[in-house]
Amino acid sequence: MKNIIEIKKVLKQFKVLKRKTGLKSSFTNFFSRDYKIIKAVNNVSLTIKEGEFVGVIGPNGAGKSTLIKILTGVLTPSSGTVKVLNYIPYKQRKEYTKNIGVVFGQRTQLWWDLPVKDTFELFKYIYKIPEEKFKNNLNRFVDVLDIDKYLDTPTRKLSLGERMRCDLVASLLHEPKIVFLDEPTIGLDVEAKFRIREFLKEVNANGTTIILTTHDMSDIEELCPRIVIIDKGKKIYDGLVDNVKKKFRKQRILVIDFFEEIDESKLKWKGIKTIKKEGDRVTLIIDTTKTTASDVIKKILSKWPIYDITVEEPEIEEVIRKIYKKGFNVS
Template structure:
């Protein structure tokens, strides 16, 4: 399903010191720093797997997801999802994936949610019968009936995230990328989202890659975890591979980050 081999990605970032004089100096002579977001990243994920992709801030999680979804082009390495190279066959690739970024919306801000869904139907060229079937099912499972006629800007964060997940699944993708999908949600909304993702994976065999700092999400959903730090894969295994005794997963990860200095 997903084959990633020796991915590399470097960003060129401008740097300057504080102060007006430094700002003027930067107009004529700008200093740059090379940031290696991904360094020789390799892994494979089978169809129907639910994988937690974890690591500290700046580890390379979101960069990986953006490469896998075709948003970024890597500097080197290979990636194939269902036989397609995401950044080379993007138009065809996006027909088969769903992406949820917890801090970015794919819904139009000033129109009712159902209007955004209708626009996405046209963008993805979803057949009418499939669209009606998926909309009905998602509305029921995610409890959206009272939200569809509400403009996105008037939704709470938890309500919006439920709508974002529905929007990413209207076209029945085979792969779902979830980047911080429960960020800022209350306990009830988190449980609802987790249960929905588990049911989706169980019934549709959807492959799910989940990036989050909430280890309860990982424990509830993922049978396998991939730990990344400083752009490199540090561990690929189960939660028990991270735990070293009776400690919680958060404590175990904190100790591991300190030992690895990431």
């Protein structure tokens, strides 16, 4: 598959006022121009191939939204090169935006006072979507996202989850090649998240490239094989979610249901960190730098009859929290 997004050494600086507190100092600030420069996106290079579903994650203020704004042509980078679908987004914004879809979860693109379906009609006009294509897409999207009942409601009367689903539809009616979604699941309930995820899976399976930012690690686990982690404007990881997990996978949790209660002191083997017994169920935490889950299982099976056994990996949330706190290079 060919590269659909190519950015090289992208830098975005903002000039911000140095904060001083108090009314008097806010005047001084105004006149003294006591500015500092922050690098919201700092030397980021990235390539994305057609058809990928990439998750962009990172702590608050990391630079994710700024990066999305650069990719969608809303912001001009301070330096570096940006090429998406052979366009330079910030230079050829008008032509370019016909080929992409954008949803900023924090802000709607629907007309506030218009019934939702009228906004859709406007998009049909703006993007010159042929009637047939428009109808087909709208019917399909309305169905999958279950928004039939809101079509006549003005946007301002919709709940967050209802509005977000309508925003997604609006961003996809013209069948863009790439969709940029900046926190599309923020503040949504379980059902709305589920619907949106199923919808996005379908859209991606039909060939649309999707770039998604989120703070919800279940979005990532469900949708994005590849993640880019941004921290303080810098790209600190770019690769498979699975590899992130593997790198930090130093412990495993084994839950074993024995046929009958056993003497747990007989489990004190190398690499077994803790043993917890509740009746005939034993939970072991093992250190995988010293042993492996499969070795432990083999040994157990050779000694006792067992009823069931499960192996759990560390939660992705925990792994990501560790990376945000200590960086990717520590383990």
